[in-house]
Structure formats: C-alpha cells, structure tokens
Amino acid sequence: MEQIAQDSRLLAATSALAAVGVAAVSFKVFSFLKTLLELYVLKGVSLKKFGAGNGSWAVITGASDGIGKEFAQQLAKNKFNVLLVSRTASKLETIAKEIGDQYGVETKTYAMDFTKGDNADFARLGDLMSNIRVGVLVNNVGTNHDIPTPFTEESDKVIEDIIEVNVMGALKMTKLVLPQMQTNRSGLILNLGSFAGMVPSPYLSVYSGSKAFLSTWTQSLAKEVENQGIIVQNVNTYFVVSSMSKIRRPSFLIPLPKPYVASVLSKIGLACGSNVPFTSTSYPSQGLANWFMNLLSPNFWITQNFNIQKDVRRRALRKRERLAAEAASGSKTA
Ligand SMILES: NC(=O)c1ccc[n+]([C@@H]2O[C@H](COP(=O)([O-])OP(=O)(O)OC[C@H]3O[C@@H](n4cnc5c(N)ncnc54)[C@H](OP(=O)(O)O)[C@@H]3O)[C@@H](O)[C@H]2O)c1
Known part of the structure; x- marks a missing residue:
C-alpha cells in the first residue's frame, strides 16, 4: 500500500516537472516564432x-x-x-x-x-x-x-x-x-x-x-x-x-x-x-x-564583453603609440 502511494507521488512529481518543461519549451518556441513574424x-x-x-x-x-x-x-x-x-x-x-x-x-x-x-x-x-x-x-x-x-x-x-x-x-x-x-x-x-x-x-x-x-x-x-x-x-x-x-x-x-x-x-x-x-x-x-x-545568462555576456573591450583597448593603445612614433620621426626629419 505504502509502495503504491510512493509511486503515485513520484508519478505526480514527474508529470508536474514534465509539464513545466513543456511549458518552458513551448514559451521559447512561441517567442521565437513571434520574433520571426515581427x-x-x-x-x-x-x-x-x-x-x-x-x-x-x-x-x-x-x-x-x-x-x-x-x-x-x-x-x-x-x-x-x-x-x-x-x-x-x-x-x-x-x-x-x-x-x-x-x-x-x-x-x-x-x-x-x-x-x-x-x-x-x-x-x-x-x-x-x-x-x-x-x-x-x-x-x-x-x-x-x-x-x-x-x-x-x-x-x-x-x-x-x-x-x-x-x-x-x-x-x-x-x-x-x-x-x-x-x-x-x-x-x-x-x-x-x-x-x-x-x-x-x-x-x-x-x-x-x-x-x-x-x-x-x-x-x-x-x-x-x-x-x-x-x-x-x-x-x-x-x-x-x-x-x-x-x-x-x-x-x-x-x-x-x-x-x-x-x-x-x-x-x-x-x-x-x-x-x-x-x-x-x-x-x-x-x-x-x-x-x-x-x-544565456547576463553574467556570460558581461564577461564576453569585457574580454572584447580589453582587446579593443589593447589594439587602440598600440595604434596610438604607432601614430605617436610616426609623428615623432616625421617631426625629426622635417
Ligand atoms: N553607430 C553605431 O554602431 C551605434 C551603435 C549603437 C548605438 N548608436 C547610437 O546611435 C546614435 C547615432 O550614432 P552614429 O553612429 O550615427 O553617430 P555619428 O555618425 O558619430 O553622428 C553623430 C551625429 O551627432 C552630431 N553630434 C555629435 N556630437 C554632438 C554634440 N555635442 N552636439 C550636437 N551634435 C553632435 C554629429 O554632428 P556634428 O559633429 O556636426 O555635431 C553627427 O550629426 C548615437 O546615439 C549612438 O549612441 C550607434
């Protein structure tokens, strides 16, 4: 008897979880179709x-x-x-x-x-x-x-x-x-x-x-x-x-x-x-x-974004240094 009650509780919990999963996936599918339509x-x-x-x-x-x-x-x-x-x-x-x-x-x-x-x-x-x-x-x-x-x-x-x-x-x-x-x-x-x-x-x-x-x-x-x-x-x-x-x-x-x-x-x-x-x-x-x-989580994107900005900064500083060196050598030869 006890076993049957336990099994039915497990079944109810599994069904509830499955329903939540289906609802979550359906919501995403609906939102994607809406996005395509718009x-x-x-x-x-x-x-x-x-x-x-x-x-x-x-x-x-x-x-x-x-x-x-x-x-x-x-x-x-x-x-x-x-x-x-x-x-x-x-x-x-x-x-x-x-x-x-x-x-x-x-x-x-x-x-x-x-x-x-x-x-x-x-x-x-x-x-x-x-x-x-x-x-x-x-x-x-x-x-x-x-x-x-x-x-x-x-x-x-x-x-x-x-x-x-x-x-x-x-x-x-x-x-x-x-x-x-x-x-x-x-x-x-x-x-x-x-x-x-x-x-x-x-x-x-x-x-x-x-x-x-x-x-x-x-x-x-x-x-x-x-x-x-x-x-x-x-x-x-x-x-x-x-x-x-x-x-x-x-x-x-x-x-x-x-x-x-x-x-x-x-x-x-x-x-x-x-x-x-x-x-x-x-x-x-x-x-x-x-x-x-x-x-994906906002945390993931902030980290990605930080890595991108660090890289852009590195390249921008290198460019500034190169331009400054070119300007300095130009003013020496002038
Ligand atoms: N381009 C992108 O990738 C991008 C991405 C996301 C958001 N946005 C947003 O889109 C908007 C337009 O960007 P955009 O890329 O088209 O810029 P843009 O090509 O640099 O043009 C900026 C315009 O604003 C005027 N302006 C700049 N500073 C001003 C000031 N202090 N007072 C009055 N006018 C000023 C400039 O004309 P004058 O120099 O003659 O004043 C020019 O007409 C901005 O709000 C920007 O944040 C752009």
Missing part, C-alpha cells in the same frame, strides 16, 4: 499616424551624419518636414538643402552643442518648434568614450559630455516636444539605444550606463503616455557603419545606416527580438542575435 512579415505602425504628408515635422538630433542623417532623409522621403539639429551649421545647411531639393519638404536647421547643456540653446530651439506641429522626435545625438577606458582613468570631460549629450539631451528635447504631442494626441519619440545599454560594457561603463538609463526611462515614459496616442520607443542598436562605431564596411550583423533606419521606421511598435517593453531590435540579424542572447 522581423520578416509584420509591418509596424504607419508613419501616417504621426502626421506624415499633412504638414507635420520630424525633429532629428545629431542629424548631420551617420544614423541621424539617414533618419532625416527617410522621414523627409515619407513627407515629413524636417528640423535638423547638430553642432555644425554648415553641414546642417548643406543637408537641409539636399533634402529640400530631393523630397520637396520644408526644412529648418538649428546648430547647438549638446555638451554645453545650455538651457538658452534649448529655449531657442523650443521657440523654433512652438509654431510647427512636431509629429516625430528622434533623440539620436550621442557620444561615446574615445576608446575603451577603465573608469578611474577616464577624463571628467568625457564623462560629463556623455551624460550631458546622451542623457540630458534626450530629456530636454523630449520635455520640449511632448506637451504639444499630448495636446495633439499624436506623436512618435525614438530614443537611440544600444546593446551596450542591455549588456553592461566594462571599460565603456559611462556610455553603457547612459544607454541603460535611456532604456529604463523610455519604458517608464512610454507607459505614462501610451494611452495619449504617443509611442515612445527605445531603438536597440548593435553596431552600424558610422564614424562613431569606427566601422567602415557593412557585414551580416553590421548594416549601413540606410537599411538600418529603413528597418526601424518600418517596425514601429514591434519588439522584433527584444524582450524589453517599448523596445525594438528591428534589423533582422540584430533582432535574431538579441533573441539568442536572451537565452
């Missing part, structure tokens, strides 16, 4: 919802190069007027003219240095936006450590610049445009995040922390305004060819800005491989990489 089949929220083609404006920070310039071009192609913001007035004017000529939209430019964190700059930009209807804000401007650097060796200036540009810049820009989006009950705010905000990056700790801030803040704000017709989304980006990444050639995982931005704009509101709320990893190979990364 990356390759489904379309995101249409840009028309945010005023494309009806006189609305898109405001893009860091719009004179790389990913930001591409956002400006593709949003203009989708018939948004564009307000371009970055440091260098001459670059902004050239791009604004090209965009105006090519897409027949209105353009405005505003040159400011986000590292200064000057409230008067933001106030003037606010005035410029007070009589236009802003449908889209792309908080794209960002800055990084020059090379991977141990925290205590990093200069105060680099640390302050990263926080001023990546964190305060996004907060202040959003504070300028969100009230009118709330009045209009329509708006899209894209915050350029990074895998470095998802996987802590030793030796790039301040950049990594700034992007983690953006991720958490985006999620909180997105929830606050989701019932007001406004989408706030963290754009979870792995590498893209640009001057910031210092990568010149595209590869399977590393696109040029053009296909990268096209993927972002066509997948608004879809997670595409990310398991973080209000976050999208829209470029197909990066979305798949994100999904697979979530299978």
Whole structure:
C-alpha cells in the first residue's frame, strides 16, 4: 500500500516537472516564432499616424551624419518636414538643402552643442518648434568614450559630455516636444539605444550606463503616455557603419545606416527580438542575435564583453603609440 502511494507521488512529481518543461519549451518556441513574424512579415505602425504628408515635422538630433542623417532623409522621403539639429551649421545647411531639393519638404536647421547643456540653446530651439506641429522626435545625438577606458582613468570631460549629450539631451528635447504631442494626441519619440545599454560594457561603463538609463526611462515614459496616442520607443542598436562605431564596411550583423533606419521606421511598435517593453531590435540579424542572447545568462555576456573591450583597448593603445612614433620621426626629419 505504502509502495503504491510512493509511486503515485513520484508519478505526480514527474508529470508536474514534465509539464513545466513543456511549458518552458513551448514559451521559447512561441517567442521565437513571434520574433520571426515581427522581423520578416509584420509591418509596424504607419508613419501616417504621426502626421506624415499633412504638414507635420520630424525633429532629428545629431542629424548631420551617420544614423541621424539617414533618419532625416527617410522621414523627409515619407513627407515629413524636417528640423535638423547638430553642432555644425554648415553641414546642417548643406543637408537641409539636399533634402529640400530631393523630397520637396520644408526644412529648418538649428546648430547647438549638446555638451554645453545650455538651457538658452534649448529655449531657442523650443521657440523654433512652438509654431510647427512636431509629429516625430528622434533623440539620436550621442557620444561615446574615445576608446575603451577603465573608469578611474577616464577624463571628467568625457564623462560629463556623455551624460550631458546622451542623457540630458534626450530629456530636454523630449520635455520640449511632448506637451504639444499630448495636446495633439499624436506623436512618435525614438530614443537611440544600444546593446551596450542591455549588456553592461566594462571599460565603456559611462556610455553603457547612459544607454541603460535611456532604456529604463523610455519604458517608464512610454507607459505614462501610451494611452495619449504617443509611442515612445527605445531603438536597440548593435553596431552600424558610422564614424562613431569606427566601422567602415557593412557585414551580416553590421548594416549601413540606410537599411538600418529603413528597418526601424518600418517596425514601429514591434519588439522584433527584444524582450524589453517599448523596445525594438528591428534589423533582422540584430533582432535574431538579441533573441539568442536572451537565452544565456547576463553574467556570460558581461564577461564576453569585457574580454572584447580589453582587446579593443589593447589594439587602440598600440595604434596610438604607432601614430605617436610616426609623428615623432616625421617631426625629426622635417
Ligand atoms: N553607430 C553605431 O554602431 C551605434 C551603435 C549603437 C548605438 N548608436 C547610437 O546611435 C546614435 C547615432 O550614432 P552614429 O553612429 O550615427 O553617430 P555619428 O555618425 O558619430 O553622428 C553623430 C551625429 O551627432 C552630431 N553630434 C555629435 N556630437 C554632438 C554634440 N555635442 N552636439 C550636437 N551634435 C553632435 C554629429 O554632428 P556634428 O559633429 O556636426 O555635431 C553627427 O550629426 C548615437 O546615439 C549612438 O549612441 C550607434
């Protein structure tokens, strides 16, 4: 009798464990199929919802190069007027003219240095936006450590610049445009995040922390305004060819800005491989990489990342030494 009771308890425990196992595997299979569907089949929220083609404006920070310039071009192609913001007035004017000529939209430019964190700059930009209807804000401007650097060796200036540009810049820009989006009950705010905000990056700790801030803040704000017709989304980006990444050639995982931005704009509101709320990893190979990364422990990725950054630092220091030696021998022969 006792034996039968023990056997039935064992059977119940084994069945419960098997059910948990099946549920866990089914959940992973479902989440993988959902990721494939979102990356390759489904379309995101249409840009028309945010005023494309009806006189609305898109405001893009860091719009004179790389990913930001591409956002400006593709949003203009989708018939948004564009307000371009970055440091260098001459670059902004050239791009604004090209965009105006090519897409027949209105353009405005505003040159400011986000590292200064000057409230008067933001106030003037606010005035410029007070009589236009802003449908889209792309908080794209960002800055990084020059090379991977141990925290205590990093200069105060680099640390302050990263926080001023990546964190305060996004907060202040959003504070300028969100009230009118709330009045209009329509708006899209894209915050350029990074895998470095998802996987802590030793030796790039301040950049990594700034992007983690953006991720958490985006999620909180997105929830606050989701019932007001406004989408706030963290754009979870792995590498893209640009001057910031210092990568010149595209590869399977590393696109040029053009296909990268096209993927972002066509997948608004879809997670595409990310398991973080209000976050999208829209470029197909990066979305798949994100999904697979979530299978392994964060500890594993931090260690991998640290090894990579140590190696990048070693090579960057060797390059600096070589350039310094070349410069020294050049100045001797001159
Ligand atoms: N590229 C990547 O692999 C990658 C990966 C993950 C995340 N991201 C994020 O994507 C965003 C764009 O990166 P990107 O690679 O396209 O950069 P990028 O090619 O270096 O372009 C940066 C843009 O920002 C402007 N800018 C830089 N510092 C500024 C400042 N202090 N004040 C005002 N404007 C400034 C630059 O123009 P001026 O020099 O004329 O001002 C330029 O228009 C960043 O937020 C970055 O963190 C990039």
